[in-house]
Amino acid sequence: MQNNTDENFNEDFERLMKQFLSEEYKDVKLDDMQTEDEEDPFLEDEDVDEYQAEDNTQTEKADDICTDNPLPGDVIEQNQNVRVKVDILRPIDNPQEELQKLVGCGNIKKRMDELVALTAYNRMLHEQFPELKQHRVSLHSLFLGNPGTGKTTVCKIFGALLHEAGALSKGHVVICDRGTFIGTLWGDEERAMKQVVEMAQGGVLMIDEAYLLNGKNENDPGKIIVQLLMNLLADESQRDIAVVLCGYKEPMNELLETNPGLLSRFPNRFEFADFSVDELLEITSRRIEEYSYRFTVKAWQKYTDMIALAFSARDTETWGNARFIANQLERIYIQHATRCVKQPPKNHNDLLLITPEDIVPIEMPRRKNRIGFGV
Secondary structure, eight states: OHHHHHHHHHHHHHHHHHHHHHOOOOOOGGGOOOOOOOOOSSGGGGGGGGOOOOOOOOOOOOSSOOOSSSSOOOOEEESSSSSSEOEEEEOOHHHHHHHHSSSSOHHHHHHHHHHHHHHHHHHHHHHTTSOOOOOOOOOOOEEEEESSSSHHHHHHHHHHHHHHSSSSOOOEEEOOOOHOOSSTTTHHHHHHHHHHHHHHSSEEEEETGGGGSSSTTTOOOOHHHHHHHHHHHHTTTSOOOOEEEEEHHHHHHHHHHHHHHHHHOOEEEEHHHHHHHHHHHHHHHHHHTTTTTTHHHHHHHHHHHHHHHHTTTTOTOOOOOOHHHHHHHHHHHHHHHHHHHHSSSSGHHHHHGGGGGGOOOOOEEOOOOOOOOOO
16 A cells, blocks of 8 residues: 555656646645655654655745835835835734743743733723823833844734733834935935834834944934934823834943933843753744654754754854754755755655755854854
8 A cells, every 4th residue: 555655656746846847836736646644743764754744734924024015104215316115014913922932032021021011000090090190101122132032023022012002003013224214315314213203103113233323433324313213212292102222232232321311211121042952943843843844853863963063152243043043944945855856755745854964064153254064
């Protein structure tokens, strides 16, 4: 029975490859091939030929960044000749559930819950006792940490949580950086800031690497942006907006030290720690599950050894955390796809099976040079 199944699979695979090479592959679905059931998440390499995976139906997910279907007003005009595209993240459903699903981030979850609870309590207090003085709740926050530690993801959850708590009317996130504001003509910065604030009304204005606005040159136009931001934060009419400054911890602290007024305006401080090896492996498991991939036992061991070695040799100033994992998985997917095309798998389910030969050496970013190593 197994031989017949494999023969049928080989015939189906050969047919699909011929159609692929003749540019007809887009009309063929892998569901046309035969499957049988089994549940093991990992597999001994010597049993690969006997492995049959569960059928998985992939659901297409919309991109969080509104590029295919832009929201109104996602382009600002610095002047008549210069337009800048601004990324807008849509508010998400079930933000509390998404917050709790995050790998690690225990202190972030706790602080986020506390701020949202105080905001919700303040709203209830006002509804029941409108004559009483309310707590003054500032939503403006600092997100400090290295790349790939989840700052943008948490910011998206943050906006949706504040919307559910009634603190923000929309809950979307507008992402900006120095390039969003700095123009080429006199007055561009003011025009850009005004438009960005209008976009972010009801949601979160996230300024990535905000310390780059505070240039060393005394006449740096970024200093104008910092002053405009201060004016925004001092404006009591601008209550339906939360400003989040994101970036590395040390440069952000330097920015706050040079401008004490900024520090007082951002009472909510969230520090994002680097992920541990175990957390990076958990992130890996969740990411490959999205595509229904599975590692063989030996492939998983090779991968974990390689990640542990990369982590121990990391440069803390350039280490990418979850972003590093995403890049490595992309390399594995490409290697796996190349192998499957060049060496047709023996059965249907091997198309989703990561083997040791798919695990490629990792290139580690270094401050002075780049080196590679593999396990």
